Amino acid sequence: MSARLVLASASPRRLALLAQIGVTPDAVIATDIDETPLPKETPRAHALRLAVAKANAAEAPGAHVLGADTVVAVGRRILPKAETEAHARACLALLSGRGHRVYTGVALRTPAGTRARLVETRVRFKQLTHTEIDAYVACGEWRGKAGGYAAQGAAARFITSIMGSYSSIVGLPLYETACLLDGAP
Numbered sequence: 001m002s003a004r005l006v007l008a009s010a011s012p013r014r015l016a017l018l019a020q021i022g023v024t025p026d027a028v029i030a031t032d033i034d035e036t037p038l039p040k041e042t043p044r045a046h047a048l049r050l051a052v053a054k055a056n057a058a059e060a061p062g063a064h065v066l067g068a069d070t071v072v073a074v075g076r077r078i079l080p081k082a083e084t085e086a087h088a089r090a091c092l093a094l095l096s097g098r099g100h101r102v103y104t105g106v107a108l109r110t111p112a113g114t115r116a117r118l119v120e121t122r123v124r125f126k127q128l129t130h131t132e133i134d135a136y137v138a139c140g141e142w143r144g145k146a147g148g149y150a151a152q153g154a155a156a157r158f159i160t161s162i163m164g165s166y167s168s169i170v171g172l173p174l175y176e177t178a179c180l181l182d183g184a185p
Contacts, residue, residue: 064181106180132158152170
């Protein structure tokens, strides 16, 4: 791709994931959009809507803008990006011993329009003890993470299975992102 590429995210994880596939954005622009789910919005629709909104919110005339958003859900319930220890504990207690889904939307805005993809990954956690939850909350890596955990960190020890894209759980589905970038005009 010869056009200027802007990443509409301040996430260091997304930058690192892009580097894995040999992509270095020309600029990073953190977007500030309202991430509140709409009434009756499904987790799938929410993730895709936010990815498109982030790509469209970045001020970068003429550039290709990549936006993404990751949502953790149990059924139709969207888990928050944990900001407090109470949020983290509630998320971990809900995820303990059960499966959940991680939806990551990725969108590429070009002068020709915006194209987007959604990736769904199923994740299962082991039954967590109070000691494990306490230790994980104490480590602090849950801050700002969808569902209150980071699969690429200490929470990896809780994951018994993944069906789908690991990179999507971390924050950017690399295959789908590469396809969007490769197909960009």
